[in-house]
Amino acid sequence: MITGRVWKFGDNINTDLMIPNHVLHAPEEEQLKAVFSANRPGWVDEVQKGDILIAGHNFGMGSARAGARSLRNVGLACMVAESLNGLHLRNSVNYGFVALECEGVSTAFSEGDIAEISLEDFTIRNKTTGVTLKASPVPERLLTLMQNGGTFPLLEAEGYVSPVRPPKIGGGHK
Amino acid sequence: MGMTIIEKILASRSGQAKVSPGDVVVVDVDCQVLEDMSFFHFGRTGPRDILKVWDPSKVVVIYDHDVPAPSARTAAIQDAGREFIKEFAITRFHDIGRHGICHAVVADHAYALPGTVLVCGDSHTCSAGAFNCAARGVSGPDTLYAITTGKTWFRVGETIRYDLDGRLPAGVSMKDVFLHIAGTYGDHATQNVEFGGSGLPWLGMNARRTLTTMGAELSAEFATFEADDVLLDYIKERNPEPFEAQDPDPDATYRARRTIQLADIEPLVALPDAVIDNSVPVGQVAGVPIQQAYIGSCANGTLDDLKVAAEVVSGRQVAPGVRLIVTPATQLIYRQAIKAGYVEKLVDAGAVVTNATCGACYGGHMGVLGPGETCITASTRNFKGRMGDPTAQIYMASPATVAASALAGVIAHPGEFFRGDV
Numbered sequence: 001m002i003t004g005r006v007w008k009f010g011d012n013i014n015t016d017l018m019i020p021n022h023v024l025h026a027p028e029e030e031q032l033k034a035v036f037s038a039n040r041p042g043w044v045d046e047v048q049k050g051d052i053l054i055a056g057h058n059f060g061m062g063s064a065r066a067g068a069r070s071l072r073n074v075g076l077a078c079m080v081a082e083s084l085n086g087l088h089l090r091n092s093v094n095y096g097f098v099a100l101e102c103e104g105v106s107t108a109f110s111e112g113d114i115a116e117i118s119l120e121d122f123t124i125r126n127k128t129t130g131v132t133l134k135a136s137p138v139p140e141r142l143l144t145l146m147q148n149g150g151t152f153p154l155l156e157a158e159g160y161v162s163p164v165r166p167p168k169i170g171g172g173h174k
Numbered sequence: 175m176g177m178t179i180i181e182k183i184l185a186s187r188s189g190q191a192k193v194s195p196g197d198v199v200v201v202d203v204d205c206q207v208l209e210d211m212s213f214f215h216f217g218r219t220g221p222r223d224i225l226k227v228w229d230p231s232k233v234v235v236i237y238d239h240d241v242p243a244p245s246a247r248t249a250a251i252q253d254a255g256r257e258f259i260k261e262f263a264i265t266r267f268h269d270i271g272r273h274g275i276c277h278a279v280v281a282d283h284a285y286a287l288p289g290t291v292l293v294c295g296d297s298h299t300c301s302a303g304a305f306n307c308a309a310r311g312v313s314g315p316d317t318l319y320a321i322t323t324g325k326t327w328f329r330v331g332e333t334i335r336y337d338l339d340g341r342l343p344a345g346v347s348m349k350d351v352f353l354h355i356a357g358t359y360g361d362h363a364t365q366n367v368e369f370g371g372s373g374l375p376w377l378g379m380n381a382r383r384t385l386t387t388m389g390a391e392l393s394a395e396f397a398t399f400e401a402d403d404v405l406l407d408y409i410k411e412r413n414p415e416p417f418e419a420q421d422p423d424p425d426a427t428y429r430a431r432r433t434i435q436l437a438d439i440e441p442l443v444a445l446p447d448a449v450i451d452n453s454v455p456v457g458q459v460a461g462v463p464i465q466q467a468y469i470g471s472c473a474n475g476t477l478d479d480l481k482v483a484a485e486v487v488s489g490r491q492v493a494p495g496v497r498l499i500v501t502p503a504t505q506l507i508y509r510q511a512i513k514a515g516y517v518e519k520l521v522d523a524g525a526v527v528t529n530a531t532c533g534a535c536y537g538g539h540m541g542v543l544g545p546g547e548t549c550i551t552a553s554t555r556n557f558k559g560r561m562g563d564p565t566a567q568i569y570m571a572s573p574a575t576v577a578a579s580a581l582a583g584v585i586a587h588p589g590e591f592f593r594g595d596v
Contacts, residue, residue: 061361
């Protein structure tokens with residue numbers, strides 16, 4: 001069960017709001033400081049570890065930028081939207097961030113409400129108002145990746161990619 | 175019940191007789207495209223190395239976002255990419271000089287084949303849906319998964335069928351058709367779009383690619399065209415590999431079927447910050463002063479787009495105080511535009527014709543907007559901050575409308591300037 005305080009966002013929240021251009025090439029630690037800086041300045045300083053983001057339709061529209069990784073990195077426990085952009089869903093799976101779709105969720109919650117989310121039966125409960133909704137079930141394979149660090153641990157275990165190492169910038173021709 | 179085009183391709187490539195909306199399928203990937211930004215994720219300058227490549231002959235590497243490198247960091251990343259290409263003996267590599275926006279290079283060489291699966295870590299990969307191909311932008315780790323295992327997964331969505339009937343009026347383009355669809359029907363998140371109809375014989379591959387590329391802006395999962403003679407003839411001249419095109423079954427199930435009468439489409443403009451539910455006729459915003467006009471990107475950097483722009487500005491001058499920046503999508507298109515005289519007409523009018531790159535479309539380089547500036551763009555996206563400062567206003571339109579606006583110094587209807595046939 002995931003329980004946390006709710007932050008509300010609207011429809012069509014795009015990837016460039018999560019990772020603006022000026023941090024596109026920056027390290028993850030820099031990128032997370034810029035999340036929603038254009039549409040909601042200061043939010044990254046207010047969000048607490050374990051909070052939950054609830055949004056409207058087509059969350060994460062836009063590019064392949066790893067917005068889900070930044071949402072995970074700011075400490076969100078998970079997110080629930082009316083609908084997820086397909087590329088945002090992929091990023092959520094790949095970077096180990098739980099993202100669900102649930103019809104009616106954006107009207108069932110106000111900012112600051114407490115949400116209680118079960119990944120066993122996909123119920124979404126508003127503890128503040130008592131309203132309970134049912135999210136679309138996430139296929140087991142994808143949910144497992146969302147809950148266990150995403151795709152990289154899988155690729156590492158199979159010997160397809162190396163573990164993370166500190167980036168070596170430069171180096172030139174060998 | 176039968177299947178739509180995308181359902182048939184996904185069934186075929188996942189080895190199943192039938193797939194249906196709601197299924198998650200694991201498919202063989204026929205073509206894996208990497209662009210220069212991929213090397214932020216792996217290689218010498220990235221956080222990890224790829225240790226195995228499933229099949230180097232399925233990989234295409236194309237440099238596009240930061241070319242030529244505008245910084246020491248991007249130069250180092252591109253150099254790391256060259257090392258990766260050498261290590262795994264990847265032969266299809268479009269380095270600087272033979273480069274271009276990856277989706278447009280894929281089209282130049284018909285790397286995307288009907289009935290196949292193509293993935294790339296850039297959202298506008300759906301562009302290759304014009305080739306009757308299941309092409310999708312995926313996330314960075316997905317490209318690593320595909321390159322190392324030869325496979326990826328897709329969630330099968332419901333399909334919206336669009337029948338394109340009739341012919342477009344002069345001065346109206348597929349960008350206007352896109353703005354009509356986005357403005358009338360809104361987003362298509364979790365859904366596929368499929369295009370066919372009696373108007374196909376008059377729609378060349380460039381026009382079709384404008385529409386499929388903008389499928390990403392509809393938030394569609396896939397955007398695919400039917401395979402007809404226009405497509406098959408195009409491929410025949412460029413790629414000898416065998417393929418099996420997929421037609422929709424006559425009894426395919428669609429979420430909705432919609433007909434677009436192309437003759438009824440007029441020039442449209444998307445207002446700043448969004449293209450979904452945000453289109454208005456040009457007349458409603460005519461007269462808005464602009465400082466920059468941009469024509470380029472994987473959606474609007476085709477030879478046809480450059481031709482229209484050249485015809486509109488030919489013998490005229492870009493208005494004082496306005497920058498008209500034109501970016502051919504690939505080096506090949508650039509060469510063709512030089513030979514056809516389009517580049518000369520544009521430059522004579524006061525336009526800047528840049529090297530082929532994603533460049534200004536993503537606010538990367540060569541046309542970044544400053545605070546408070548207004549731009550009208552024929553590219554892919556007008557999100558807040560997309561092309562530079564978040565206080566800049568970005569209007570989205572067709573190349574003809576953008577070129578006309580550059581001459582007028584304010585947003586202007588292309589009919590006032592347009593003389594030729596599209």
